[in-house]
Amino acid sequence: MTEPNTFDCPVCRAAFRAQTECPRCGTDLSQLMLLIARSHQLRSRARTALLARRYAEAARFAGEAQRLHNTEVGRKMVATARALSMVRVAGAVGS
Numbered sequence: 877m878t879e880p881n882t883f884d885c886p887v888c889r890a891a892f893r894a895q896t897e898c899p900r901c902g903t904d905l906s907q908l909m910l911l912i913a914r915s916h917q918l919r920s921r922a923r924t925a926l927l928a929r930r931y932a933e934a935a936r937f938a939g940e941a942q943r944l945h946n947t948e949v950g951r952k953m954v955a956t957a958r959a960l961s962m963v964r965v966a967g968a969v970g971s
Contacts, residue, residue, distance in 0.1 A: 883912065915945035922953055931961035 885892055886908065890900035898905055918941035925934035935957035942950045 883908075911944045915941040915947075915950070918944070919950060919953060922957060926953075926957060926960070929960075931957050935961055 883892060884890065885898040885901060885903055885905065887903045888898060888901040890898055892898055892905060896904065896906040896909065918937045922934045922937035922941065925931070925937060935954060938950060938953040938957050942954055
């Protein structure tokens with residue numbers, strides 16, 4: 877990948893956006909695009925869960941997204957959600 881929201885063809889490394897076929901080598905990118913879209917949906921669900929203070933759920937969604945498409949933002953989201961989940965559990969135990 878070259879930028880946060882641009883992706884490269886896994887075969888020839890040509891940049892692509894919203895195309896199901898690589899313009900350079902003709903590789904079918906539709907399955908890759910579906911994985912990226914699914915990871916985006918999962919990260920969105922994780923953000924919603926974080927805002928609702930459902931940290932364990934957020935960590936689960938963010939982790940699933942990372943397994944599909946590993947990103948820096950995703951790594952930070954997983955770490956944040958896990959840390960907040962542990963703090964909440966520790967706070968509940970200490971109450």
